[in-house]
Amino acid sequence: MTDDVPSPGDSLDEVGEPVAPDHAAAEGAPAEDDMGSSSALRDMLLSTEPQKSLDEVESPYDPARGGLRRVYRGLQKMTGVEGTPALVDLVIGGVEVLTESDVLDVDQEEQADDGPNLDVVNGVCEMDRYHTAVVGDSGSGKSTYLRECHDRFPGSLVLDDTDIGGVSGRDLDNAATVRSAGEARRASASRLRWVCSDAMEEIDDARAVAHDYHERTGYPVQVIVDEAHRHLPDSEKKSSAKNNTLAAMLHEDRDKGVKVVLASQDPTDFYYPPLKQCKWLVWCGPPSTFHRGFRRYYNIDTDDLPDERFQYRVIRPTEPPRVVYEGETSEEYA
The missing domain is CATH 3.40.50.300 (P-loop containing nucleotide triphosphate hydrolases)
Incomplete structure (x- = not known):
């Protein structure tokens, strides 16, 4: 029995079968990488990698430095190229784009009469x-x-x-x-x-x-x-x-x-x-x-x-x- 027990210096790969990459493979089915699956989409939107700064100064909300940069970083995270989760980047970045382009600005004439x-x-x-x-x-x-x-x-x-x-x-x-x-x-x-x-x-x-x-x-x-x-x-x-x-x-x-x-x-x-x-x-x-x-x-x-x-x-x-x-x-x- 002791002959089957690996020593601290042994590699686990040398003993028993290699570990299956996922549950499906463990059951004998081929592993899948389906970008259209709900789990894949969830992983993309909640990805936090890569940790790439907008322009050396990270900020939770800044239209002047965010905007398109933040949207681009969100896409990077989703695709795993280099990219707060991706979904957050996309939402905040979109708002920053609208803010900086004055789409969300309100003219003085549109202000309420109270001031x-x-x-x-x-x-x-x-x-x-x-x-x-x-x-x-x-x-x-x-x-x-x-x-x-x-x-x-x-x-x-x-x-x-x-x-x-x-x-x-x-x-x-x-x-x-x-x-x-x-x-x-x-x-x-x-x-x-x-x-x-x-x-x-x-x-x-x-x-x-x-x-x-x-x-x-x-x-x-x-x-x-x-x-x-x-x-x-x-x-x-x-x-x-x-x-x-x-x-x-x-x-x-x-x-x-x-x-x-x-x-x-x-x-x-x-x-x-x-x-x-x-x-x-x-x-x-x-x-x-x-x-x-x-x-x-x-x-x-x-x-x-x-x-x-x-x-x-x-x-x-x-x-x-x-x-x-x-x-x-x-x-x-x-």
Whole structure:
């Protein structure tokens, strides 16, 4: 009897019959691999392999990075090529595709009478997640709007080389004025006015401070740059993401918790490719004649723009552009 018992070092294949691959084979019937069977379909839809990230950052729901990528990954999982189960990927990915393509968006006119679309009130809420361009002539209320944005965003940094004023610790709660990266890192306030002679001389340090703040707290950071056309001039050499830190922030930093707000009274002077990363345009006050080129580029009709100073319109620069909110800046920030 002991002769039939394998020792710990023996292979089981050397003793007895080989194990059947499945129950059918054990009964003498040939094994089946029927892709049309209910069990095969269930296995496909509930597959969790392969564990492939969407774009290095896994997220349970993110229309900007999911969508077609997630649907594709679901198909990969179902077919076992490389691919949460496949069924979940397909459902979430489909919703993300519709969300990003605006199929699920509701226009301002379709909102209930009890108030505006809260996703875009005063450029806060939903707009907190995406880069924004603020346009307005001198005296239009643009700086007032920027001060309001700075006050309403917990975790905001204004690179102030234009003496925008009104955003120092004397004017806002939990705010401070700093003049260097060291002061910015030591500040306990969550709203900083970084006074400098040239924003682009400080932009690399400001970007590093914003990244550190997001990594330390998990909260998003808003970086405001006024008269930004001076820092993104109409030159591919000077304003490409490879050569310009501000352009690189627009292209790369939303996934790192940083939202950029660019403001200008001369938007026609911008280099437009980086500006396309802005999901929202905020137009303050009536347009001027020299805004014509910018309006034509985005196909914005003058009827969609404000008639009075200190009025603003939030525009989604789709084709055609859509006004999603209109309002007035608050007097307390003027």
